[in-house]
Amino acid sequence: MLDTGLMDISIEIIPAAATRPLRQRLLRPHQRAEELVYVGDDDPDSLHLGARAPTGELVGIVTVSRTPPPNSDNDTAWRMRAMATIEPMRGRGIGRALARASIGYVAARGGRLIWCTARIPAAKFYEQLGFERRGDVFEVKRIGPHCFMERRVQPEESAWWDDVVEPADP
Ligand SMILES: CC(C)(COP(=O)(O)OP(=O)(O)OC[C@H]1O[C@@H](n2cnc3c(N)ncnc32)[C@H](O)[C@@H]1OP(=O)(O)O)[C@@H](O)C(=O)NCCC(=O)NCCS
Numbered sequence: 001m002l003d004t005g006l007m008d009i010s011i012e013i014i015p016a017a018a019t020r021p022l023r024q025r026l027l028r029p030h031q032r033a034e035e036l037v038y039v040g041d042d043d044p045d046s047l048h049l050g051a052r053a054p055t056g057e058l059v060g061i062v063t064v065s066r067t068p069p070p071n072s073d074n075d076t077a078w079r080m081r082a083m084a085t086i087e088p089m090r091g092r093g094i095g096r097a098l099a100r101a102s103i104g105y106v107a108a109r110g111g112r113l114i115w116c117t118a119r120i121p122a123a124k125f126y127e128q129l130g131f132e133r134r135g136d137v138f139e140v141k142r143i144g145p146h147c148f149m150e151r152r153v154q155p156e157e158s159a160w161w162d163d164v165v166e167p168a169d170p
Contacts, residue, residue, distance in 0.1 A: 001163070004092035007054055011101045012165040014050040016041045019061045019082060026084035030142055038081065040065035047105050049164070051085070051094045060085040062098040064106060069115045069150065076112040078153075083116070099129050104160030107153050115150040123147055 002009045016037070024033040040046050043065055051060035067079040080102055085094045106114050118126050120137060121144075127133075131149040140146050
């Protein structure tokens with residue numbers, strides 16, 4: 001449980017479909033939620049996490065999938081994407097908790113690298129988590145400038161997975 005100072009937030013495994021309304025609202029408002037199905041979303045080892053408030057509302061999301069970086073065949077690399085926290089809850093550690101849980105998941109599966117294409121205004125957030133920029137800034141149509149970022153994953157970081165709430169058995 002994450003104490004944000006306002007309320008306790010739990011980091012939970014959620015279905016891919018549950019991420020789409022926040023992907024649409026916070027990341028790609030020019031697209032429809034049903035268009036926001038990303039490659040790898042439904043891969044068996046892909047992970048979708050939600051930060052849930054006591055009211056049941058999802059206040060943050062992230063997805064990780066086993067995907068090599070561009071022009072690489074590194075099968076220990078995972079991609080982090082669709083990271084977002086709702087505006088009133090930003091700056092309270094929710095994004096960091098989602099990212100750490102994702103890194104924990106990757107570490108527990110033998111992953112050794114995690115990467116993302118970061119929006120430039122969010123690059124500092126990723127730097128705080130140990131990601132480093134690689135290469136030039138590039139433009140993504142209708143969204144803005146991005147940079148490639150990556151971070152090594154250490155086996156012991158699997159401990160960051162421990163606080164995640166897994167769905168109850170039906
Ligand atoms: C980027 C984003 C996910 C961060 O979520 P958040 O819940 O506010 O992040 P946290 O509160 O966990 O921040 C962790 C650290 O990063 C810093 N940080 C967060 N966002 C930052 C930003 N935009 N610029 C600089 N630093 C930032 C925080 O100050 C904090 O630092 P601290 O450890 O020194 O206190 C959120 O701002 C967001 O949803 N932005 C819009 C969508 C987006 O751009 N997503 C990323 C797509 S690549």
